[in-house]
Amino acid sequence: MISKNDFNKYIEQKQYDRIQQHKVTNAIILAAGKSKRFKPISDYCPKGLSIVKGEVLVERQIKQLQAVGVTDITLVVGYKKEMFFYLVDKYDVKIVINEQYDTQDNVSSLRLVLDQLDNTYICSVDNYYPENLFNTYEYRGFYSTIYVENNVDEWVVTTDESGMINDVNIGVPSGYIMLGFVYFDREFSENFRRVIQNVESVDEYNHHVWEYLYMKHLDTLKLGIKEFDKHSILEFDTIDDAINFDELFLRNNMNGKSD
Incomplete structure (x- = not known):
């Protein structure tokens, strides 16, 4: 394992052959939920397919990942899953279907892609990054924070x-909150697979976000933090969040729809 200083030096000097073990191999975008707090938009359109500042939310994230060379991208979908299928042809992404999206939380989505976890970005479909924060190489596993x-x-x-x-x-x-994408390095991915498989019969974990499982196993699941400016990572939990960022949000997303 090289030091962080050496890693940064190799990045600066573009000596990428020295840091191939740190290359991001793929990304998982979690997009299965019903987004109940996003009504009335979510009644007919999954949150990830809503239009923000003229772009489809999930498409923006896909394009940002592809821009840094992360082209192996999988979307885990559930609610109104068919609406996402066009992305396969448009962006050459993969689709995994979570049929338990309405009875379990997103830990069930990650169970479906355990075999894909490697040097992997784990992304949420409701995040928006004004600037591209993804990288081709990452030093170690982390959770984004502001x-x-x-x-x-x-x-x-x-x-x-x-x-x-x-x-x-x-x-x-006050403090640094977990917000935005997560990076699983290979060591974390291996440990995460082991932990999630060991608790498969524990129903408690099925009804919480995957971070709940993570925080219960901090002794095994080791992540650092990566600090970002508070304006670098946006999260649209509710309609009001989206409107506050994009004043045309309702008009662009309610076109031809009734309340």
């Missing part, structure tokens, strides 16, 4: 002296 104050219900992380996450708390007033 610093917030007056926090209410986001997941706040603390780290040890080496920058690895050692605790996660919900509702801490």
